[in-house]
Amino acid sequence: MTHTQKRIVVNNVVMVLSALSALVGMGFLFWILGVLVLNGIDALNWAIFVNEGAPPGYEESGLKHAMIGQLYIVGVATFFGVPLGILAGTYLSEYGQKAKLAEIIRDISDIMMSAPSIVIGAFVYAIIVAPMGHFSGWAGSVALTIIMLPIILRTTDDMLNLVPSTLREAAFALGAPKYKVIIQIVYRGAKAGILTGVLLGVARVAGETAPLLFTSFNDNFLNTDMMEPMASLTVTMYNYATSPYEDWQKLGWAAAFILSMFILGLNIIGRIFLLKKRGK
Amino acid sequence: MSAIVDKFFFYLTRTIALGILLIVAWIFVELFNNSLDSIQAFGFDFITEDKWAPNLEKFGALPAIYGSVISTFLAMLLAIPLAIGVAIFLSELAPAKLKTPFGVSIELLAAIPSVIYGMWGLFYFVPIIRDAFGGVGISMLTAGIVLSIMILPFIAAVTRDAMNTTPDILKESAYALGGTKWDVIKDIVIPYAKAGIIGSFILALGRAIGETMAVTFVMGNVHRISADLTQPATSIPVTLANEFNEADSGLYYSSLFELSLLLLVISFTIISIAKFYFLRRKRIGA
Incomplete structure (x- = not known):
């Protein structure tokens, strides 16, 4: 075999291996997706959306309490996390720029984005749950806010950076003060990008x-008092899936399906926004 | 008036940005303060002692540390070759029509919550391990495999991104010299993207070691060090998820807080190495 032939054979072998590993x-990933969709659709019915938790064996148990609890917890986290993240990101991009302080905040945020989320839970337990003496929806929202902040901050920073500085200069030349330039020119130019960041941030903490x-x-019944323990789809899913009762496990799959569709939906919408912007 | 609002807006954004640093510092301080009892009671023995016996008020973190290290190592060992294959396929091999849909579906799979990977592992993968190796199927090996599948899309996506930074002109030059696809990948793409690829592996390692939900379902939370991978085991996040709500004494809580602190320090260190050593160089080079 000549050297060239050998190279071609090696190439073919590697390409086959690569295609195989792909x-x-x-295969594994679509297996998981398939399991999720099949079990999820199988478990879905109207009762899930209108009923609350029930002991195993009862026909009419549902997930209404978990869905509403999830919306409360994630909603409150979004309410605080998004504006705080956007404002902090604004500081990095518009005021801090390449200054040392801004760079440190960027680095720490990048690290926090990959830090173990369970540790944030332990932290919030120490500062909120332990002093209050009981679990609460607020504590959950605070934990999710802390996880969401660095994500929103970094995407805002990146997106504002993409706005051409000539736009800012033009506005300054007209005599606009800096905050007006930021709010009326920079934010407007980065709207789609920021929105994508927000959607991806919410999708991330929702799971x-x-x-x-x-x-x-957790709570087996509907509760809208943020001062009290609150059900969420994720914790409900965990508790039901690890229970020995078949109908609870089924509810767990339903919760997994609903949550995944919500998160994938947010991801897809976010991507469409970004594509639209690039297309322009 | 305008000047006042201007100043206000500046200080508002600055305060919030600084607040992020404050929160991170606060997390470390709070976890440390809550660990004090355990640090005083056990000192350095905490990480070398292999007995975790809440009823005897004896807490040693070695089994959890061992489990974290081994399960993460297994996961990386399985995921990295597959992910490199997927990344090569996505960036060099797949027909242009397939690249986008494949790439997007990999990214979407990386967005699926880890709790779902854990659930799939419990219902569909545990029985396979049980049939293959006997025992209960809930084991270190199961956890390693489920973890590897969970981080696969993440590693594949970032490796592909790193490989895609190679300028086309370099690749075209190599093809013009008669290189095969594999020649180009091994001699041009991988050397060019090396720092980015290694950085993304380490970043994935940092994420995997702190991953909780994908492994909690399938690991068993048994505080025993066993060389047999088909035995139930535990890891730091698994211990936290299982025992935090059951802790009934100050020392128990304190030990769990020390575990959290340990986990935070470990992942902070790993992620920092990835970020500062490997991924920064890429940014300058690109």
Whole structure:
């Protein structure tokens, strides 16, 4: 075999291996997706949306309490996390720029984005749950806010950076003060990008389970008082899936399906926004 | 008037940005303060002692540390070769029509919450391990495999991104010299993207070691060090998720807080290495 032939053979072998690993990888992932969709659709019915938790064996148990609890916890976290994250990101991009302080905040935020979320749960337990003496929806929201902040901050920073500085200069030349330039020119130019960041940030925290285990805890019934323990789809899913009762496990799959569709939906919408912007 | 609002807006954004640093510092301080009892009671023995016996008020973190290290190592060992294969497929091999849909579906799979990977592992993968190796199927090995599948999309996506930074002109030059696809990948793409690829592996390692939900379902939370991978085991996040709400004494709580602190320090260190050593160089080079 000549050297060239050998190279071609090696090339073909590697390409087949690569395609195979892609196949195996995608196979596993679509297996999981398939399991999720099949079990989820199988478990879905109207009762799930209108009923609250019930003991195992009861026909009419549902997930209404968990869905509403999830909306409360994630909603409150979004309410605080998004404006705070955007404002902090604004500081980095518009005032801090390449200054040392801004760089440190960027680095720390990047690290926090990958830090274990269960540790945030332990932290919130120490500062809120322990002093209050009981779990609460607020504690869950605070944990999710802390997880969401660095994500929103970094995307805002990046997106504002993409706005051409000539736009800012033009506005300054007209005599606009800096805050007006930021709010009326820079934010407007980065709107789609910021929105994408917000959607991806919300999608990310909506799937968090570990930080809720010992902050918002769980509740089998509908509760809209943020001072009390609150159900969430993720913690409910965990509790039901690890229970020995078949109908609870089924509810767990339904919760997994609903939550995944919500998160994938947010991701897809966010991507469409970004594509639209690039297309312009 | 305008000048006042201007100043106000500046200080508002600055305060919030500084607040992020404050929160991170606060997390460390709070976890440390809550660990004090355990640090005083056990000192350095905490991480070398292999007995975790809440009823005897004896807490040693070695089994959890061991479990974290081994399960993460297993996961990386399985995920990295597969992820490199997927990344090569996505960036060099797949027909242009397939690249986008494949790439997007990998990214979407990385967005699926880890609790769902854990659930799938419990219902569909545990029985397979049980049939293959006997025992209960809940084991270190199961946890390692489920973890590897969970981080696969993340590693594949970032490795592909790193490989895609290679300028086309470099690749085209190599093809013009008669290189095969594999020649180009091994001699051009991988050397060019090396720092980015290694950085993303380490970043994935940092994430995997703190991952809770994907492994909590399938690991068993048994505080025993066993060389047999098919035995139930535990890891730091698994211990936290299982025992935090059950802790009934100050020392128990304090030990769990020390575990959290340990986990935070470990992942902070790993992620920092990835970020400062490997990924920064890429940014300058790119």
